[in-house]
Amino acid sequence: MDQVVDVPALLRQIPSQYPFVLIDRVLEHDPAGGRLVALKNVTGSEEYFEGHFPGAPVMPGVLLMESLAQAGGIWILKGTADPRRLVVHVVGIDEAKFRRPVVPGDQLRVEVTLLRRRGALWRFKGEIRCGTQRVAEALLLLQSAPVCAAEVDATAQVHPAAVLGDGVRVGAYCVIGGDVVIGRGSVVENHATIMGPTTLGEENHIFPYASIGLAPQDLKFKGERTSLIVGDRNVFREFVTIHRGTAAGLGVTRIGSDNLFMAYAHVAHDCIVGSHTIFANAATLAGHVEVHDFSTIGAFSGVHQFCRVGVHAFVGGYTVATKDVLPFSKTVGNRARLFGVNSIGLARRGFSRETILAIRRAYRTLFQSRMILSAALARLEREGPHTSETRLLIAFIQSAKRGVVSKRRRVVADTSEADGA
Numbered sequence: 428m429d430q431v432v433d434v435p436a437l438l439r440q441i442p443s444q445y446p447f448v449l450i451d452r453v454l455e456h457d458p459a460g461g462r463l464v465a466l467k468n469v470t471g472s473e474e475y476f477e478g479h480f481p482g483a484p485v486m487p488g489v490l491l492m493e494s495l496a497q498a499g500g501i502w503i504l505k506g507t508a509d510p511r512r513l514v515v516h517v518v519g520i521d522e523a524k525f526r527r528p529v530v531p532g533d534q535l536r537v538e539v540t541l542l543r544r545r546g547a548l549w550r551f552k553g554e555i556r557c558g559t560q561r562v563a564e565a566l567l568l569l570q571s572a573p574v575c576a577a578e579v580d581a582t583a584q585v586h587p588a589a590v591l592g593d594g595v596r597v598g599a600y601c602v603i604g605g606d607v608v609i610g611r612g613s614v615v616e617n618h619a620t621i622m623g624p625t626t627l628g629e630e631n632h633i634f635p636y637a638s639i640g641l642a643p644q645d646l647k648f649k650g651e652r653t654s655l656i657v658g659d660r661n662v663f664r665e666f667v668t669i670h671r672g673t674a675a676g677l678g679v680t681r682i683g684s685d686n687l688f689m690a691y692a693h694v695a696h697d698c699i700v701g702s703h704t705i706f707a708n709a710a711t712l713a714g715h716v717e718v719h720d721f722s723t724i725g726a727f728s729g730v731h732q733f734c735r736v737g738v739h740a741f742v743g744g745y746t747v748a749t750k751d752v753l754p755f756s757k758t759v760g761n762r763a764r765l766f767g768v769n770s771i772g773l774a775r776r777g778f779s780r781e782t783i784l785a786i787r788r789a790y791r792t793l794f795q796s797r798m799i800l801s802a803a804l805a806r807l808e809r810e811g812p813h814t815s816e817t818r819l820l821i822a823f824i825q826s827a828k829r830g831v832v833s834k835r836r837r838v839v840a841d842t843s844e845a846d847g848a
Contacts, residue, residue: 432453434453451467461502463501463538466534467535469532469533485528492520496517498538522565522566523564527560542566550567551567552566553565578595580597584601587605595611607624607626613633617635619634619637622639622640630659631657639668643714653673658684659684669682672696673697676697681698687705705724710726713731716731722742728743730742731829734750736748737752740752741769743766747763751823753823765834789807793807
């Protein structure tokens with residue numbers, strides 16, 4: 428019997444279960460016998476106990492039926508060549524019986540057995556036990572179906588060479604050029620434009636009038652083949668513009684996953700944007716800019732070409748950054764000035780108090796010691812011991828080619844260092 432089952436991956440194909448995962452582990456999987464046995468640990472932290480019932484928590488009977496359906500769905504999907512191309516729905520529950528309440532602390536043994544199959548319909552007998560006691564039983568009818576193909580509005584213009592993944596939705600009057608790949612589950616709202624070569628990952632959301640993957644605004648660009656590569660689950664709001672790379676640069680613009688680009692944000696050619704970043708309204712990157720993970724760029728802010736924005740940095744609204752923005756920093760102003768550590772943002776991201784204090788100490792050494800930056804950096808390196816965050820800060824400053832944004836005044840003894848800090 429096969430017992431190696433990736434439960435979370437398979438449960439994603441059973442839409443009726445969201446947001447409840449009611450199977451913790453598969454104990455037995457018998458493809459030949461049509462049988463699957465799973466385990467569900469019932470804990471007091473389950474969301475449904477808050478209202479069912481206050482002071483006397485009882486697991487709802489409908490969720491017991493859901494656990495049986497999930498077990499049957501896992502059995503079906505585990506037997507397919509590519510589970511990602513199949514979805515399972517519950518279409519019927521018969522002869523459901525509930526023998527005793529299920530309460531926090533119970534460990535449920537969920538067992539389903541295939542009775543018969545007719546085409547895409549699967550009839551299972553299900554039983555739930557807690558120890559030696561039978562908790563619930565039912566006959567379930569499940570239906571398997573292929574994942575929906577792309578849904579394209581009749582008014583949209585989609586080039587025949589474009590590749591649209593399963594479940595992609597393209598709205599009215601969109602234009603999608605050739606050499607465009609749009610990943611599974613993505614949504615392209617009305618009047619959006621995507622040109623290639625562009626590759627979008629899964630579950631991206633492009634809002635109306637966004638312009639993705641067009642040619643760069645660079646006079647040196649002569650139509651050479653360059654590209655845009657985007658990860659998963661990004662949101663591009665109205666009138667956002669993202670341009671491809673240039674041959675003189677990287678040849679590609681790259682964007683990670685889980686980013687939010689608010690209305691009118693712009694990412695120019697050859698930029699590299701990490702993951703989990705936020706670009707507020709009209710935030711703008713010139714060409715060749717790097718924006719590291721978990722950073723935020725405020726509304727109407729601009730970052731000069733070839734600059735970097737460090738990890739977990741916060742750039743306030745209307746900022747003009749012509750040098751590198753330090754990791755973990757708050758940077759605001761035209762021209763940009765350093766206003767200390769992004770303590771609130773770091774706390775929200777789960778950084779410990781000790782880690783934030785270590786970052787603050789490093790910043791005090793670098794920017795409040797009245798030393799030129801090179802001397803302060805050497806002193807910080809000697810002090811130790813360093814956390815991974817302070818080591819990253821040191822390495823970032825050492826690798827800066829345009830200098831880093833600072834709040835320090837010029838130091839006559841070393842004007843180049845002070846101005847570059």
